[in-house]
Amino acid sequence: MHVPAMAELAFIVALLILASSSGTRAWVCEPSCGGIALNYPFGSTWGCGHANFQSYINCSHGKLNFYTPTGIYKVQSIDYSRNVIVIVDPHMSTCSSMQLSGAFGLPVGAPFTFASYNNIVLIGCSSTSSLFSKQSCDSSAEAQDICSSLYQNCDAIGQIGIIASNNGYGGQGSQSSCCVYSSSLLQTAPYEVDLPLLQCSTYTSIYGMGSIQSPQTSWLYGIALQYDPSFSSPQSIPYGQYPSCYVCQRAEESRSQPLRASPWISLGLLLLLVTVMTSLARDGS
Incomplete structure (x- = not known):
């Protein structure tokens, strides 16, 4: 393989490693805003909570607001037991x-x-x-x-x-x-x-x-x-590996669940990059 082609391959592999690393960061959905607990279906920002509620309730500068075409209003309390x-x-x-x-x-x-x-x-x-x-x-x-x-x-x-x-x-x-x-x-x-x-x-x-x-x-x-209580999270479904993310959102509904790359995939890509760089060094000598 020619050196330029190998260099291009190394560059592509490096990009893949960077992309996979950024994808491993946890999706941050705040558990509360302004002293008010945020449970599903509500969320602190876009991508958190059920998609049907994202345009109505949002956390801005530490205050939980309710938005309608007639104005912006402060949320005073949320009673999850009564919806x-x-x-x-x-x-x-x-x-x-x-x-x-x-x-x-x-x-x-x-x-x-x-x-x-x-x-x-x-x-x-x-x-x-x-x-x-x-x-x-x-x-x-x-x-x-x-x-x-x-x-x-x-x-x-x-x-x-x-x-x-x-x-x-x-x-x-x-x-x-x-x-x-x-x-x-x-x-x-x-x-x-x-x-x-x-x-x-x-x-x-x-x-x-x-x-x-x-x-x-x-x-x-x-x-x-x-x-609407039909948007509340079913009690029978466990929170799983990322409870804070579940409280904020369900990936199937909000379409905002980040991709999480396996650490083994990242390690494999890194080893591949080392192999490519070693081969480049040999070809250049």
């Missing part, structure tokens, strides 16, 4: 702080739905809003108590120009009104609460409620979303 995540809209109001809001929604086809126990409360709605003509508000006694408590017990309601009222629910005339959005409307497309379209000033979401008269201290504010 629920709780997120916080930075433009959402609470009893202690109120501000004008835009919209919040889920895209069609998302592996999330609004949890049935969410109370989405629209505040400062115009009397001409389609909410009332279309009967989109919950008319139960509990819904009326929620609105009355917000209007009576939350001083922050004045921050959006609303005067506290003894009857905030569906006020008449020019009085700002309150509406607990019917939960059934959030179970069908377009899965969105659009405040400007509904002629409302702001909204809040309550996923846990203590005393009805203590909205500032005993209510839990946030948006609870149920995620």
